[in-house]
Amino acid sequence: MITPRSAIAYLALLAGIFHFFPGAKSVGAIAVVWVIALEWGYLRTVPRIVFVAAGVAAGYALWRDGGMLSIATANMLALTSLILSVTLLSSVLGRTRDLQRISVSLFQGKPAQRYLSLALGTTLLAIPINVGSVGVIGSLVAERIRRNGDSSATRNATRAVLRGFGAAPIFSPLSISLVMTLTLLPGLGSLQLLAWAIPSALLISLAGLLWREPEAEAAMGAGEDVAGWGEWLRFALIIVVICIGVFVASHWFALSYAYAVALSCLAVVLAGHVIARAKQKAAPLPDLSHVGNELAIVGGSAFIGAIISGGIINSVGGDISVNFWAWPLIAAAVPWLFFALGLVGVNPILTGTIVAGIFGTLWPTAGLLGLGIGIVTGWGITAFGTPYAANALLMERLSGYSAQEASWRWNQAMSFFTLIFASLLAAILTLAGIWG
Numbered sequence: 001m002i003t004p005r006s007a008i009a010y011l012a013l014l015a016g017i018f019h020f021f022p023g024a025k026s027v028g029a030i031a032v033v034w035v036i037a038l039e040w041g042y043l044r045t046v047p048r049i050v051f052v053a054a055g056v057a058a059g060y061a062l063w064r065d066g067g068m069l070s071i072a073t074a075n076m077l078a079l080t081s082l083i084l085s086v087t088l089l090s091s092v093l094g095r096t097r098d099l100q101r102i103s104v105s106l107f108q109g110k111p112a113q114r115y116l117s118l119a120l121g122t123t124l125l126a127i128p129i130n131v132g133s134v135g136v137i138g139s140l141v142a143e144r145i146r147r148n149g150d151s152s153a154t155r156n157a158t159r160a161v162l163r164g165f166g167a168a169p170i171f172s173p174l175s176i177s178l179v180m181t182l183t184l185l186p187g188l189g190s191l192q193l194l195a196w197a198i199p200s201a202l203l204i205s206l207a208g209l210l211w212r213e214p215e216a217e218a219a220m221g222a223g224e225d226v227a228g229w230g231e232w233l234r235f236a237l238i239i240v241v242i243c244i245g246v247f248v249a250s251h252w253f254a255l256s257y258a259y260a261v262a263l264s265c266l267a268v269v270l271a272g273h274v275i276a277r278a279k280q281k282a283a284p285l286p287d288l289s290h291v292g293n294e295l296a297i298v299g300g301s302a303f304i305g306a307i308i309s310g311g312i313i314n315s316v317g318g319d320i321s322v323n324f325w326a327w328p329l330i331a332a333a334v335p336w337l338f339f340a341l342g343l344v345g346v347n348p349i350l351t352g353t354i355v356a357g358i359f360g361t362l363w364p365t366a367g368l369l370g371l372g373i374g375i376v377t378g379w380g381i382t383a384f385g386t387p388y389a390a391n392a393l394l395m396e397r398l399s400g401y402s403a404q405e406a407s408w409r410w411n412q413a414m415s416f417f418t419l420i421f422a423s424l425l426a427a428i429l430t431l432a433g434i435w436g
Contacts, residue, residue, distance in 0.1 A: 002285060002287075003287065003289045004038070005035060005038050005039060005288070005289040005290075005292075006285075006287050006288040006289045008031050008034050008035050008038070009031070009035050009084060009288035009289070009291055009295075010285075010288060011027070011028075011031045012028050012031035012032045012035060012077075012080060012081070012084065012295075013080075013081055013084040013085065013088075013288075015027045015028030015031060015077065015081075016028050016077045016078065016080060016081025016084075016262065017081060017262065017263070017266070019074075019077060019078075019081075025070075025073055025074055025077055026073075028077045028080075028081075029073045029076065029077060032076065032077070032080050032295055032299050035291065035292055035295055036051055036292045036295055036296050038292070039289075039290070039291075039292030039293075040292070042290070042292060042293075043292055043293055043296060044293055046297065046345065046347075046388075047292070047293045047296035047297050047300070048296070050296055050297055050300035050301055050304070050347070050350075051296045051300050053300065053304055054299075054300040054303045054304050057072070057303060057304045057307040057308070058072075058303070058307075060307060060311070061307050061310075064311065064314075065310070065314060068306070068307055068310040068311065068314075069307075071306055071310060072302075072303045072304075072306035072307050072310070073303070075183075075302050075303065075305075075306040075353070076299040076300075076302045076303040076306070077299075078183065078256070078258040078259065078302075079176060079179070079180065079258065079298050079299060079302045079349075080295055080298060080299040080302075081258070081259075081262045082176065082179055082258050082261055082262050083176070083291075083294050083295070083298045083299075084262075084288065084291065084295075085261070085262040085263075085265040085266050085269075086128075086129075086130050086174060086261075086265055087130075087286075087288065087291060087294070088265065088266065088269045088286050088288075089128050089129065089242075089265045089268060089269055090128065090129035090130060090132040091286035091287075092268075092269050092272050092273075092286060093128055093129055093132075093235075093238070098231040098234055098235055099125070099129075099136060099235070100136075101231050102121070102125070102231055102232065102235060103121070103125070103136050103137050103140055104140065105117075105121075106118045106121040106122075106137065107140065107144075107157070111153070111156065111212070111215045111216075112209060114153075114156075114157070114160075115156055115157075115159075115160050115208065115209060115212060116160075116205075116206075116209070118137065118157055118160035118161060118164060119160040119161075119163050119164035119167070119205050119208055120164060120205060121137070121164065122134065122137055122160065122161050122164030122165050122168075123164045123165070123167045123168050123172075123201070123205065124235075124239075125137070126164070126165050126168035126172060126175075127168060127172045127173070127174055127175075127239050127242075128174065128238060128239055128242065128265075130168075130174075130175075131165070131390050131391055131394065133164075133165060133168075134161055134162075134165050134391045134394050134395060135394060135398070137161050138158075138161055138394060138395050138398040138399060139398055141154060141157045141158055141161065141395075141398065141399055142398040142399050142400075144157070145399055145400065151215070152213040152214065152215040152216075153215045153216065154399070155213055155401070155410070156212050156213055156215060158395055158399055158401055158406055158410075159208065159211070159212065159406070159410055159411070160208065161391075161395060162383075162384045162391060162392060162395060162406060162407060162411070163204075163205065163208045163384045163411070163414070164205065165383060165384065165391045166204075166380045166381065166382075166383040166384030166385070166391075167201040167202075167204055167205045167380055167384075168201075168380070168383075169348070169376060169379040169380040169383055170197050170200055170201040170204065170376045170377055170379070170380035171194060171197040171198045171200070171201040171376070173190070173194070173242075173243050173246050173261070174242065174246070174261050174265065176298065176349060177348065177352060177375070177376050177379040177380070178190075178193070178194075178197070178257075178376060179257055179258045179261055180258075180302070180349070180352050180353065180356060181193070181352065181356055181372050181375050181376055182257040182372075183256060183257055183258050184352075184353070184356035184357055184360045185356055185360045185363075185368050185371065185372055186360070187365045187368050188368040188369060188371075188372045190247075190250060190251075190257060192369055193369065193372045193373070193376070196369065196373055196425070196429065197373065197376055197377075200373065200377055200421075200422070200425065201380065203421070204377075204380070204381075204418050204421070207414060207417060207418060208414060210414070211410075211411070211413055211414040238268060241264075241268060242264045242265060242268055243264075245260070245263070245264030245267055245268075246260045246261050246264045249263055249264065269286075297347055297349065298349055301347050301349035301350035301353060302349060302353050304350060304353070305349070305350050305351075305352070305353020305354045305357055306353060306357055308353075308354050308357075309353065309354050309356075309357025309358045310357070312358055313357075313358060313361060313362075324434070327363070327364060327367055327370075327430050327431075327434060328367075328370070328426075328427040328428075328430045328431040329427065330359070331367070331370040331371055331373075331374045331423075331426040331427050331429075331430040332374070332423040332424070332426055332427040333423070334355060334371065334374030334375060334378050334423075334426060335374055335377050335378030335381060335419050335422040335423055335426065336378070336419055336423065337351065337355065337378065338351050338352075338355075338375075338378030338379055338381070338382045339378060339381055339382050339385060339386065339415065339419060341382075342382035342385075342386035342388065342389065343386050343387075343388075343408075344388075345388040348378075348379045348382050348383070348389075351378075351379075351382075352375055352379060355371075355375060356371075356375060359371055364433070364434045366433040366434050367429070367430040367431070367433035367434040368433070369429045369430070369433055370425075370426045370427065370428070370429035370430025370431070370432075370433060371426070371430065373422070373425055373426050373429055374422065374423070374426030377418070377421075377422035377425070377426070378419075378422060381415055381418050381419055381422060384407065384411055384415075385407060385408070385411045385412075385414070385415035385418075386407055386408070387403040387404045387406075387407040387408055388403075389407065392406060392407040
């Protein structure tokens with residue numbers, strides 16, 4: 001039976017999907033606030049702070065310029081619809097036996113092979129199920145720690161899961177980072193960004209091989225029930241279908257990228273529901289009763305970022321004059337800004353909204369690729385290299401390894417290496433674009 005909180009969350013999702021109807025955005029915004037208010041007693045500290053700050057930002061917008069409030073509300077609703085759609089997809093896929101067997105398969109092989117399997121496998125699973133990939137694979141790591149104790153193998157597995165999840169925001173077509181970047185930088189094409197984001201994510205994942213502990217050659221997952229080609233093909237097919245849906249909706253039908261992702265995820269969820277019903281299997285609606293933390297962080301950060309960026313743009317005007325060489329230098333600083341703010345607990349959604357919201361209207365159109373790469377790479381490095389990221393905190397709860405130690409000390413050298421790489425790439429692409 002669907003609970004009242006879950007029903008209101010579904011109302012917020014429907015309002016976001018049908019936002020073109022009169023009054024839908026207002027209904028959606030009220031539903032989001034309602035869900036968070038009903039779940040207030042269960043919210044963590046950071047989501048509460050973000051929600052209160054969003055309320056202050058709304059008051060400021062009403063006083064300064066009501067137009068900012070409308071833009072910020074639309075921005076919030078687009079991203080909350082996205083996160084709810086991905087949550088539904090994650091819930092549906094999490095019920096399948098395929099996912100469990102695929103996760104177990106990642107522990108097979110010798111140390112280097114196992115590390116890459118876990119890192120790239122986490123990245124692959126994170127495309128449709130987001131942080132759920134850390135929950136699934138992290139639980140298996142935790143089980144090995146309980147069974148065999150702490151070891152270099154389990155520490156390397158934790159590194160791989162954190163870094164693998166960090167690669168997803170760089171290139172995943174369904175990630176909030178990519179959706180927000182393409183939404184707030186309308187002059188940047190999705191294929192143009194992905195052409196550079198995918199190899200960047202792969203290079204960063206491979207770089208992790210350089211920062212591991214030596215370990216024994218024995219395989220962690222020997223003798224377990226692993227996935228065959230059928231399970232891998234079914235899972236890959238789901239990802240391909242979603243990505244094709246996003247491409248068709250955003251390019252052929254000119255829908256916004258965030259809207260295209262939400263629709264594609266929902267289409268797969270509905271198709272899975274219909275197939276389950278046709279096979280006469282139980283297919284209850286996924287429960288959305290406990291999404292208050294996610295809605296507060298994602299929606300609140302997007303709302304605050306839109307108000308801040310709108311206020312700054314209104315103050316400085318829509319056009320500023322800077323030196324030609326300033327644009328590559330600013331692009332190079334973007335990944336470091338994400339990382340520095342992440343170290344003190346600032347969510348990348350807030351950072352990304354402010355950076356893209358401010359510079360999206362000021363940046364030379366020809367150099368937008370450099371800014372886009374700086375945002376997504378900075379977002380991904382922050383995800384695996386800072387201790388307050390959701391994946392780091394989840395792995396701490398599952399494995400017992402301190403988020404401070406796992407995300408900072410274990411990844412310190414890799415974080416700085418990848419930050420330098422991301423900065424240089426962002427600067428070069430910006431310079432090449434505006435120079436040409």
